[in-house]
Amino acid sequence: MAGRSIAKRSLGIRSRWPEPGIAASAIAPFAVAYDPLSANEYRETVTLAERIVTGSATAVADRPALAAHVTPRPNAQPAPVATKRGFRFSGGLAALESHNFQLLFQGSLVTQIGMWMQQVAFGWLVLEMTDxxxxxxxxxxxxxxxxxxIAPFGGVLADRLDRRRLLIASQLAIAGFSAVLAVMVGAGxxxxxxxxxxxxxxxxxxxxNMPARQAMVAQLVTKDQLPSAVALNSMSMNSSRVVGPALAGGLIGIIGVAGCLMLHAVAYVWSVVNVIQIRAPxxxxxARDASVLQNLAEGFRYCYEEKSVFGMLALATLTTVFGMQYMQLLPALARDVLGMGADGFGMLMxxxxxxxxxxxxxxAGSNARHNRGTLLLLSAIGFGGFLCALSFTTNPLAVMALLAAAGGSNAVLMALNQTIIQETVPDHLRGRVMSAYMVTFGLTPLGALPAGAIAEQYGTPIAIFVGGFLCYVGALWVFMFRPQFRSI
Incomplete structure (x- = not known):
C-alpha cells in the first residue's frame, strides 16, 4: 500500500483502481492530471501508456478523447533503470543495471569456473588413464x-519453449552427469x-543449455545495454579461465580429480538457484506456428541470407576448427614438451x-561501434600468429606470454563476434541463430581428431603450428580480399 501511495503522489494520479507496474513506468515522464476514471477509461489509459513506451508516435493522436488526460512535460526524460539495490552502472557495466541479468551473470560466472576446473581435471584424468x-x-x-x-534442435527449443525452464533443466542434467562421474572416479x-x-x-x-542462455541475455537487458551484457559474459568466461585452472591445479593434489568434478556439479546447482529467481519477460x-523442421530451415536460411551474421559464423568456424585445438593439446604440451605436472598445466591455462x-x-571498456570488423579480423590474424610462435617455444615463461596473447586476441574476436550477432538477429530467431553459433564449436571434431593424430605422429608443437598457420592464412585472406567484412 505504501508503494502505491508513493507512486500516486509522484505521478499526480487520483484513481480508485489499482495501478499496474507498466502504467507507473510509462507515465512517469509526463505530468498527468485527470479526474477519477471509470474502469474502461482506466484500461484505455494503460493501453495508451504502453503504446507510448513502445515508441508509437501517434499514440496520443489516435485517442483524442484521452489526449486531454496526458500532457507531455517539456524536456521530459524516462525514469532511470536501477538495480534492485539502487546501484547505478554505466559504460561496460551498464547491463548490471538489470537485476535479472545480475542473477544470470553470477550464476554463469560460477558455472564457468567449475567448467574450467572440470576441463583441467578431466584432461589430466584422460592423460593419466591412457597416456x-x-x-x-x-x-x-x-x-x-x-x-x-543436437545444438540446432536446442536452438529450436529455445525459440519454442520457455528459455528459463529449458536452462534450469539442462543445468541440472550437467550437474548430474558430473556428480556421477565424480563418484565413479572416487570409487576407482x-x-x-x-x-x-x-x-x-x-x-x-x-x-x-547454451542456445537458451545466450538467447535469454537479450530478454534481460535493453538494446543499449546489450553490448555491455555480451562483453560481461565474455569477461565472466575468460576470468573463469584464470580462476578455474588455478584452483584445479591446486585442488587436484588436495581433493583429487573426483573432488574437482564434484565441485563442478555443485557450481551448476548454484546456477540453477539463481536462474529460478529470474523473472524474465x-x-x-x-516458431510454434510451424514444424520443427520448418523452424530449422528458417533459422539456417536467415543465417545464410543475413550477410553480417554469415560472416561472423564463418570467422568463428575458421578459428574454432583450426585454432582452438591447442586447448585440447595443452596437457601434452605441459607434460611432454615443457616437463610440467598438473600444477604447471594449471599455470598454462x-x-x-x-x-x-x-x-x-x-x-567492455572501449564500447566501440566503429571499425569493429577491422579489429575482429586483426584479432583473428594475431590469434593464428601467436599459436605459430608458440609451437617454436620451449621456455615456460615465453610459452605463458604467448598463451596470454593468444587468449587476449581470441577474447576480443569472440566478444565482438557475439555482439554483432546479438544486435542483428530478431528475438523470435535468436535461439536458432545462437545455436548455429554453437554449431561452429560442434565443428571442433573436424580439427580435433587430425590435431590429435598429428600430435601422436609428429609431436604436439607441429600440431599446434598447423592449426595456427591455417587460422592465420584464412583470416589474412579475408582481411585482404573481402574488404566488406572490415566495415561490419
Missing amino acids: SPFYLGLAGFFRALPMLL VARPWHLLLVSFLMGCAFSL TNERR TATGVGAVAGSVYV
Whole structure:
C-alpha cells in the first residue's frame, strides 16, 4: 500500500483502481492530471501508456478523447533503470543495471569456473588413464559432436519453449552427469570409455543449455545495454579461465580429480538457484506456428541470407576448427614438451585466461561501434600468429606470454563476434541463430581428431603450428580480399 501511495503522489494520479507496474513506468515522464476514471477509461489509459513506451508516435493522436488526460512535460526524460539495490552502472557495466541479468551473470560466472576446473581435471584424468594425446583429441571429439548434431534442435527449443525452464533443466542434467562421474572416479571404477560417454552426455546437455542462455541475455537487458551484457559474459568466461585452472591445479593434489568434478556439479546447482529467481519477460514463440523442421530451415536460411551474421559464423568456424585445438593439446604440451605436472598445466591455462580477461576488459571498456570488423579480423590474424610462435617455444615463461596473447586476441574476436550477432538477429530467431553459433564449436571434431593424430605422429608443437598457420592464412585472406567484412 505504501508503494502505491508513493507512486500516486509522484505521478499526480487520483484513481480508485489499482495501478499496474507498466502504467507507473510509462507515465512517469509526463505530468498527468485527470479526474477519477471509470474502469474502461482506466484500461484505455494503460493501453495508451504502453503504446507510448513502445515508441508509437501517434499514440496520443489516435485517442483524442484521452489526449486531454496526458500532457507531455517539456524536456521530459524516462525514469532511470536501477538495480534492485539502487546501484547505478554505466559504460561496460551498464547491463548490471538489470537485476535479472545480475542473477544470470553470477550464476554463469560460477558455472564457468567449475567448467574450467572440470576441463583441467578431466584432461589430466584422460592423460593419466591412457597416456595418449590422441585420446585427448578423442575426448574432445565426443564432447563437441553433440554441438554439431543436437545444438540446432536446442536452438529450436529455445525459440519454442520457455528459455528459463529449458536452462534450469539442462543445468541440472550437467550437474548430474558430473556428480556421477565424480563418484565413479572416487570409487576407482571409471574406465576410458566411461570418460568418452560422459563427455558425449555433457555435450548433449550443453547443446541445450547454451542456445537458451545466450538467447535469454537479450530478454534481460535493453538494446543499449546489450553490448555491455555480451562483453560481461565474455569477461565472466575468460576470468573463469584464470580462476578455474588455478584452483584445479591446486585442488587436484588436495581433493583429487573426483573432488574437482564434484565441485563442478555443485557450481551448476548454484546456477540453477539463481536462474529460478529470474523473472524474465516471455520470449516470442512464433516458431510454434510451424514444424520443427520448418523452424530449422528458417533459422539456417536467415543465417545464410543475413550477410553480417554469415560472416561472423564463418570467422568463428575458421578459428574454432583450426585454432582452438591447442586447448585440447595443452596437457601434452605441459607434460611432454615443457616437463610440467598438473600444477604447471594449471599455470598454462591460467596464462591463457589472464590474456582473455584483458581482451574482454578492453572490449567492455572501449564500447566501440566503429571499425569493429577491422579489429575482429586483426584479432583473428594475431590469434593464428601467436599459436605459430608458440609451437617454436620451449621456455615456460615465453610459452605463458604467448598463451596470454593468444587468449587476449581470441577474447576480443569472440566478444565482438557475439555482439554483432546479438544486435542483428530478431528475438523470435535468436535461439536458432545462437545455436548455429554453437554449431561452429560442434565443428571442433573436424580439427580435433587430425590435431590429435598429428600430435601422436609428429609431436604436439607441429600440431599446434598447423592449426595456427591455417587460422592465420584464412583470416589474412579475408582481411585482404573481402574488404566488406572490415566495415561490419
